[in-house]
Amino acid sequence: xxxxxxxxxxQVTQMGQEVILRCVPISxxxxxxxxxxxxxxxxxxxxxxxxxxxxxxxxxxxxxxSVERPDGSNFTLKIRSTKLEDSAMYFCASSGLxxxxxxxxxxxxxxxxxx
Amino acid sequence: xxxxxxxxxxxxYEGQEVNITCxxxxxxxxxxxxxxxxxxxxxxxxxxxxxKTKVTNEVASLFIPADRKSSTLSLPRVxxxxxxxYYCLVGGLTGGGNKLTFGxxxxxxxxx
Numbered sequence: 001x002x003x004x005x006x007x008x009x010x011q012v013t014q015m016g017q018e019v020i021l022r023c024v025p026i027s028x029x030x031x032x033x034x035x036x037x038x039x040x041x042x043x044x045x046x047x048x049x050x051x052x053x054x055x056x057x058x059x060x061x062x063x064x065x066s067v068e069r070p071d072g073s074n075f076t077l078k079i080r081s082t083k084l085e086d087s088a089m090y091f092c093a094s095s096g097l098x099x100x101x102x103x104x105x106x107x108x109x110x111x112x113x114x115x
Numbered sequence: 116x117x118x119x120x121x122x123x124x125x126x127x128y129e130g131q132e133v134n135i136t137c138x139x140x141x142x143x144x145x146x147x148x149x150x151x152x153x154x155x156x157x158x159x160x161x162x163x164x165x166x167k168t169k170v171t172n173e174v175a176s177l178f179i180p181a182d183r184k185s186s187t188l189s190l191p192r193v194x195x196x197x198x199x200x201y202y203c204l205v206g207g208l209t210g211g212g213n214k215l216t217f218g219x220x221x222x223x224x225x226x227x
Contacts, residue, residue: 004158033214043159043202043217056214091158093215101213102149102206106158 002026004107006092012113013082021077021110023092032075033093033104034067036060043091049075082114119203124222133190135221137203140184148179148186151202153220159202163188190223198225 005024013019025032034046048055049067066078075094079086089111093104120138127133139148147166151159163170165177165186176189190197200220206213 035215042219043153043215045214045216048214058214089156093158100147100164102147102164102204102215103161104215105161109156109158111156 004092004094004105006090006107006110008110009108010111010113012115015084015114016081019079019082019112021079021090021092021112023075023077023107024073025075025092025094026096026105027073029094029096029105031055031095031104032067032069033095034077035091035093035106036088037091037109038085038088046077046090079112082112084114087112087114119205119218121201121203121218121221123219124224126224126226127193128226129194130192133193133197133223133225135188135190135201135203135223136185137188138185139203139205142183142205146183146205148177148183149204149206150175150177150188151204151215151217153200153202159217162201193223193225195225195227197223199223 007022011019032049035043036046037043045058047057047061047067064080068076089109091109092107095104147164149164150162152162153159163172163175163177165179167179170177178187200222202217202220204215
């Protein structure tokens with residue numbers, strides 16, 4: 001069964017450093033998403049991406065965040081200058097044309113720790 | 116998006132059937148009901164989705180009454196590995212690209 005994959009599984013960085021989180025969505029999917037989950041809290045939507053542009057973004061997704069689909073397979077989330085409060089699990093998700101609204105397939109996540 | 120309400124936690128024993136009910140009084144005509152499962156430190160996993168009546172797959176059943184103001188996720192004969200957080204989400208019929216709004220979910224604990 002196809003899966004969404006994410007790398008790295010864990011990332012430790014210093015405050016102010018840039019990080020890039022990588023995702024490989026399911027191959028025939030066209031919609032891509034990033035979510036995050038701070039320890040003990042809800043899963044929060046960050047951004048959705050379709051046709052090489054952002055479809056929707058949340059208030060969390062400020063100028064420090066960016067997304068890119070640099071090639072036909074990868075989907076990345078960049079945090080330009082990390083803050084302590086960016087420490088969280090970051091989940092990538094994807095969905096296809098045949099998936100109804102509400103159906104998304106999540107990756108295993110990247111645990112980001114900002115020191 | 117329709118707001119959902121579900122119990123914060125539930126306890127069960129192996130082999131029992133577990134029913135988790137979600138209230139969504141303001142569900143819209145074009146909203147589907149979707150349930151996700153999340154294990155600690157893992158991404159949410161799609162379990163089942165329905166619009167009305169009953170839907171069954173290899174993992175669970177979803178019961179939706181005629182007024183669609185609530186839904187019940189039924190897990191038959193749970194095992195320890197079903198210990199997880201279960202989320203009820205309500206969202207549009209339209210295709211992809213729609214954000215998912217997760218609540219706090221129901222923490223299901225299954226014991227021997």
